[in-house]
Amino acid sequence: MTSVRRDRRRLALLPVRAARQARAVPGTPALDVSGLTVRYGDTVAVDELDLTIPTGQTVALLGPNGAGKSTVVNAVLGLLAPAAGAVRVLGRTPREAVRAGSVGAMLQHGGLPSEARVGEVLDLVRRSFPTRWPLEDLVVTAGIDGLLGRPVEALSGGQRQRVLLALALAGAPPLLLLDEPTSAMDVEGRRAFWTTMRGLAERGHTVVFATHHLDEADAVADRVVVVAGGRLVADGSSAQVKAGIxxxxxxxxxxxxxxxxxxxxxxxxxxxxxxxxxxxxxxxxxxxxxxxxxxxxxxxxxxATLEDAVLSLISTGTDAPIGVAR
Structure with a gap:
């Protein structure tokens, strides 16, 4: 019995240990973006963007449609090759970090395989990681209790988002990237989701999320990064960004x-x-x-609300970032 308890305690600590491993090298940021430039043909989607995020922060990435938020996320995941600049994730290249299971992603248009049950999909994804989030804890953390036996096609929009979160967390990643994570959730679901995010931050995970729900960013984020026209126009706490208006x-x-x-x-x-x-x-x-x-x-x-501040920033398109916070 003592051995079983010890094993359960060891498993429950895996997510915490994974986050601590990311801090093993003092001073290594969770994310270090330097001079990032991404082009689609003649269109510049991201223009010489610099951004450093220490481990353990919760960061909101804000801006209008077409500002470059999703492109930044894709570059961090190694899904596209930048025209210039560099991206380092926990001291590694994006592809190295993803292969090591150091990054979990919940993308805006993430899909789930059809003709499968939630538990089958989750088991398949968990098996691909060297360090796996313990299943019982993962189910509770992602809020998918009761969904493991359900067919993917039978999920509601909010349930789908929670399953996608579970898949993003399956490898106990120190860095979590979320692109419009609450877009299909109702008010209750959004509240529960951000309670989960606060719990992850307390465990030592770094959470970077792009959202159009500015009230969520104001309430949850330690730091707000505003992008307009592919450029960084504000970087600081919500209070600092609002104070600039x-x-x-x-x-x-x-x-x-x-x-x-x-x-x-x-x-x-x-x-x-x-x-x-x-x-x-x-x-x-x-x-x-x-x-x-x-x-x-x-x-x-x-x-000024955060919405007032962001609207003002993207309308002026200032080249001087407001309230830089590292």
């Missing part, structure tokens, strides 16, 4: 006929039904003018 937002309820043009310091105005939203460079000045003209029911004043 000057001004505040004022929202309140107003009758459709209330005149709001000519307000001091206002840089933008939108109406949705009776809700008015103002963007202002000086909230105090704008509020005094509004109060002098009438009441402000349902008043709310807030600083």
């Amino acid at each position: 000057v001004g505040r937002t004022i929202s309140f309820t107003a009758a459709p006929d209330r005149r709001l043009d000519g307000l001091p310091a206002v840089t933008g105005l939108t109406r949705q039904g009776t809700t008015v939203t103002l963007r202002t460079a000086d909230a105090d000045v704008t509020l005094r003018a509004l109060l002098a003209d009438g009441g402000l029911p349902d008043l709310e004043v807030r600083g």
